[in-house]
Structure formats: C-alpha cells, structure tokens
Amino acid sequence: MRKSRIAAYVSSLALAVACTVTGAATAQSSSEEAATGYVALGDSYSAGVGAGSYIGSSVDCLRSRRAYPVLWARAHSPSSFSFRACNGARTTDVLRSQLGPLSSRTGLVSITVGGSDAGFADVMTTCVLQGSHACLSAISRAHSYMDSTLPGNLDRLYGAISRKAPAAHVVVLGYPHLYKLKGDCVGGLSETVRSALNRAVNHLNAVTAKRAADHGFTFGDVRDTFSGHEICSGRPWLRSINLLAVTESYHPTATGQSHGYLPVFADAS
Structure with a gap:
C-alpha cells in the first residue's frame, strides 16, 4: 500500500x-x-531625406517611400513595421519621441543617429558660407563633441532601446564619406576641407560603432558601398548643395538609399 x-x-x-x-x-x-516586428528609428539618413517621394503625413520629418527601411520592409514583410525616423533627429529626440512602438514583440530595429548631435548641418553651412578657416574650426568643435558628449548620449539611447525591445536585433548604420577626393568637382570647397569632412565622418562612425558594440548591437558601415559614388564622383549617390531644397543637401539620393544603405542593412539584419 x-x-x-x-x-x-x-x-x-x-x-x-x-x-x-x-x-x-x-x-x-x-x-x-x-518578436518579428520591425521599427526604423533615427535621423534624416534613415528617414530618406534627399530621396524624394515623401510620405504626406510626415511633412516635418520628410520620411521617404524610397528610404532603406521602407524598401526592406516591402521586401521582407515583417509582422509589423513602424517608420519613426525623422529629419534632424538627435539622440534626445529619438529617446523622447521615437521609442513608443518598441516592445517585446520587436524583432528588428534600425537606426542612424549622431550626425545631428555633432552639428553636421551647421558644419556644412559654415563650410559653404564662411570659408576654410571657419569650416575647419567648426569641424574641430564637432570632433570635440563626439569625444566628450556623444558617447554618453548614445549609451542612454541604446540602453533605452534594449530595455524596451529586449528581443530585438539592433542594427546601427553609419554615414558615408561626403566627398570623393581628387574628384570631378570644379570649384567649391577646397580639397583640404573635403578631406577634413571625410575624416570627421570617420570619427563619427568610429564613436558610433564602439558604443554599438558595447551594447551588443550590430554596426553597418556604408562607406564601402558608397565608395566611388560620393560628391565629386562621376555617379554620385549623395546630393551636393541644393539651393532649391536646402534640406536635401548632403543626403543620399534614392539610389544611395537602395544601393548604398539597403544592402548593408540587409546583410546586417
């Protein structure tokens, strides 16, 4: 018993x-x-500024139907897709107003951010309007910001993304060189300034890649895919100064989105 x-x-x-x-x-x-939803965060390079075909409901953000997040979502049909990237967004803007769609159901996140924090728009304005000396000084200030302040801002943002979307694979994309050195441009910025701007992009990418790696995120480097297609090349995928649409200046074209950004993101995701 x-x-x-x-x-x-x-x-x-x-x-x-x-x-x-x-x-x-x-x-x-x-x-x-x-965890199969996709959320696209970030600044103008992720929003698709410069690519045209802007979505009517995103007038201020200039989100494009030709931006790499839209192209990827169209090709892969994620269970959900939220396109939150916005022109001019800094790390604090992404933290404050773009993270709402993130959740435990988010499986993929893309982001470009840091260029607006470092003041690249102001740097380019200075370089175009105020000459080489003022331009190089503005670039130096941007370098100092990238070293002193940007890493902490990225840490706070990346930490928030991880907390709100713990299952997500996060792809942080970098920025392309703006200029092909010894290229086809006649006049405009000096070769010294163009080289300094490219070095500033290298520094921004290095800072961003380091913070991404420390948070377990994947960094996607687009400099190789844009190589030979910078401003001053024979077939540029970046817009030069455009007085009729100033905001689009120094941003990827639709081809830059589809051939420069999309392949890197597709490989990294």
Missing part, C-alpha cells in the same frame, strides 16, 4: 515537472515567434 502511494506521488511529480518544462518552452517559443 505504501509502495503504491509512493509510486503515485513520484508519477504525479514527474508529470508536474514535465508540464512546467513544456509550458516554459512553449512560452519561450511563443515569445520568440512574436
């Missing part, structure tokens, strides 16, 4: 353990299966 009760108890315990393990595995599997 005692053996029978012991056998029944052991059988019940084994069944309970099996159910618990199975339930946990099922819950984990369901969670993993649910």
